[in-house]
Amino acid sequence: MNPRKKVDLKLIIVGAIGVGKTSLLHQYVHKTFYEEYQTTLGASILSKIIILGDTTLKLQIWDTGGQERFRSMVSTFYKGSDGCILAFDVTDLESFEALDIWRGDVLAKIVPMEQSYPMVLLGNKIDLADRKYQSILENHLTESIKLSPDQSRSRCC
Numbered sequence: 001m002n003p004r005k006k007v008d009l010k011l012i013i014v015g016a017i018g019v020g021k022t023s024l025l026h027q028y029v030h031k032t033f034y035e036e037y038q039t040t041l042g043a044s045i046l047s048k049i050i051i052l053g054d055t056t057l058k059l060q061i062w063d064t065g066g067q068e069r070f071r072s073m074v075s076t077f078y079k080g081s082d083g084c085i086l087a088f089d090v091t092d093l094e095s096f097e098a099l100d101i102w103r104g105d106v107l108a109k110i111v112p113m114e115q116s117y118p119m120v121l122l123g124n125k126i127d128l129a130d131r132k133y134q135s136i137l138e139n140h141l142t143e144s145i146k147l148s149p150d151q152s153r154s155r156c157c
């Protein structure tokens, strides 16, 4: 019988302050949701092991703080990452618009420029969203994709 393949992956999550990056990761890794808000100072790392077919994936997920004053500092953690989650709050248009800057920071730091670097767009706090927000965001999303298909090496899911 073939032994399982082992793959280590470094992932990063970025996005504006308070969009829910830490909560989301804690829910994913520890199945715990924290109501109380404690901003992430710099970055912290969470690990999770998942089995995918005959492969054991060891995820090292870097949770970064969204505060403006940490932006330059956290960008030093992007290097060597295998993929990125671009997170925004679906009730906060500014957090969505800010993703262009976050994405630019990430693409500038991931050297050498990998041929394909997966980026996932993640809209959080959908429990708070109403139809108004949904249609505004859908329009923005459609426009962003229309306007910059060749500027981006990212794929939106």
Ligand SMILES: Nc1nc2c(ncn2[C@@H]2O[C@H](COP(=O)(O)OP(=O)(O)OP(=O)(O)O)[C@@H](O)[C@H]2O)c(=O)[nH]1
Binding pocket: 015, 016, 017, 018, 019, 020, 021, 022, 023, 024, 034, 035, 036, 037, 038, 039, 040, 041, 064, 065, 066, 067, 124, 125, 126, 127, 128
């Ligand atoms: N209603 C709702 N609240 C959420 C959700 N996710 C996070 N929150 C709340 O939003 C606040 C901020 O969450 P955090 O996870 O700390 O946000 P963050 O993006 O890590 O913030 P920074 O570390 O400062 O960049 C907290 O009070 C959370 O409880 C969600 O899906 N729905």
Ligand SMILES: [Mg+2]
Binding pocket: 021, 022, 023, 038, 039, 040, 063, 064, 065, 066
């Ligand atoms: Mg945080």
